[in-house]
Amino acid sequence: MTDSHTSSELPQQVIAELQEMGGLQAPPELWEGVSSQLIADKLAPKQAPDKLWDGVHARLIEEGVASKPTRIFGLQPIYAAAAALLIVLGVAFQLDWSGSSSIYSPQLAPVMSDSAKAEIRSHVVFVEVQAHEMSGASQSLAAALGGVSSEVVR
């Protein structure tokens, strides 16, 4: 498609009318508005660049007015962040690994023999309590701690 081809799709009279519509002159108010806006731009408070503080602070340190910023472990922030990330990853890995390994699973204490229980009981001041005097939870706890039966707990 060429320029002339597309132009032919609009009647010549219409094109001629359109072409005559191009002679508008900008009103003087345009320059007034633009120039006042540009002046306002120049007068507007400028935002300080990020580096301003670095420069000022460095100079204050030189003059002894400000002290050097303390850094954790004396590291640059990027190294500190990397170290923290490694620690987090290490802990996460440890937890995950220990969960899947039986070596690090907590071992339950072996159930005591009757003779061992008797030995322990001999060293303990005991109070005899009837089973029916205890609540259900107390009975369970007593049994877990080696209570002989529902009749007597030492």
Place this chain on the structure above:
Amino acid sequence: MTSDPDQTLVERCQSSSGADFDEAYRQIFALYQDRVYNTCFRVTGNANDALDAAQETMVIIARRISGFAFRSKFSSWVYRIAINAAIDIRRKRMGAPRSGVATIVGVVDGTEMMQQVADETPQAEPHQQLVANENQQLIQSALSDMNSKFAAILVLRYIEGLSYDEIADAQECTLGTVKSRLNRAHHSLREFLESRGFDSTLLT
């Protein structure tokens, strides 16, 4: 792009500051103010919005000219900003009462419609050059009524006389899009003119 006629002037703007910048920018302003205003007027359809859009355009040019890298013609860049500003204002005004010539549909009931516009917007005095002829008033009504992208492409092509390549640059689209959009704009303009009693012998 090496053959930009505005390159020297733009580079002068880019390499200067203070009073030198003001002087260089003033030349660019003088060079483009009428084209920008005309483009904005034809797309927005009224003097007040055209002034707002043209002002926005010229301010943006001043603020961003230092970063212009001649990847397109400077004029295409200016038209792009102007068209965007005009379309933006036109969208914002959508739904609000129109003012200025856009509402003049003289051929339907010339006297009555002109009076109505004057009553609604006493402050929007029609520009002397706008009262051209009934055909142009009707075409302006069509531009104000149709899809803003169609209006923009008709303005760039026929009123501002841009080539297809320049339009593609100004509208940031492909040559194929320019052609198809222009065809649809033609169709839209024809339909409007036919429906409003435009001299049918001129449409054949």
